[in-house]
Amino acid sequence: MATNIIADAHILNPTDPNFKKVLSFLDVSAKTIIFLGDTFELLVGNSSFYIKTYRPLWDKVKNLLQQGTTIYYFEGNHDFHLKKLFAKLFPYPNFILVKKHLLLTIQDKKYLLSHGDELFESTYNSLVKSKLFYFLANIFPYSWIRFIYSQISKKSYRPSFDPNKLLQQLSPESADYYILGHLHQKLSFNKLLALPSFKHTNTYLQITDTPNFLESVP
Numbered sequence: 001m002a003t004n005i006i007a008d009a010h011i012l013n014p015t016d017p018n019f020k021k022v023l024s025f026l027d028v029s030a031k032t033i034i035f036l037g038d039t040f041e042l043l044v045g046n047s048s049f050y051i052k053t054y055r056p057l058w059d060k061v062k063n064l065l066q067q068g069t070t071i072y073y074f075e076g077n078h079d080f081h082l083k084k085l086f087a088k089l090f091p092y093p094n095f096i097l098v099k100k101h102l103l104l105t106i107q108d109k110k111y112l113l114s115h116g117d118e119l120f121e122s123t124y125n126s127l128v129k130s131k132l133f134y135f136l137a138n139i140f141p142y143s144w145i146r147f148i149y150s151q152i153s154k155k156s157y158r159p160s161f162d163p164n165k166l167l168q169q170l171s172p173e174s175a176d177y178y179i180l181g182h183l184h185q186k187l188s189f190n191k192l193l194a195l196p197s198f199k200h201t202n203t204y205l206q207i208t209d210t211p212n213f214l215e216s217v218p
């Protein structure tokens with residue numbers, strides 16, 4: 001059975017057509033589902049606003065977890081500090097929150113997965129992912145988070161990159177494939193695979209014995 005991965009869905013709000021696409025993606029049968037970061041345009045901290053707003057998605061994920069699907073949720077640079085929120089929503093051992101990267105073995109091959117933002121130095125990233133901001137994110141009302149976010153997030157889209165350099169940065173961890181999101185661009189370069197943004201392409205990566213890009217969600 002397959003492992004299905006999406007990256008950069010950037011769900012804006014529950015009326016975003018993209019929200020429905022993510023729900024349909026969850027209908028594709030899989031043993032393991034991986035959200036590889038930036039699933040939401042903004043999901044930071046533990047606000048009950050998120051629980052109400054995205055209820056259909058949480059219900060679907062919960063159902064899958066109860067049926068035995070393994071779900072990994074990688075934090076990106078738009079969705080992070082989610083430990084408390086997800087501990088509340090998904091108290092299941094087969095729900096795994098990943099803050100940076102993870103080495104997974106799938107059908108005897110080693111995959112190093114990361115949203116990818118950790119490979120790019122950014123003051124924005126180190127600031128908002130700091131412990132201080134984690135603390136603030138969990139006590140501030142949602143409207144404050146949104147305001148702060150709008151002030152500091154502007155630079156965080158579509159980084160320019162050199163695939164050789166990325167591979168060099170990743171290579172200390174040995175793997176058969178390195179899988180990233182964040183670049184918003186489909187890339188297949190030696191062992192490096194980057195997912196295009198799900199938001200713009202409806203594309204996901206399916207791993208069976210090898211990884212394959214699948215171009216649409218039913």
Ligand SMILES: [Mn+2]
Pocket residue numbers: 037038076077078115117181182183
């Ligand atoms: Mn990103």
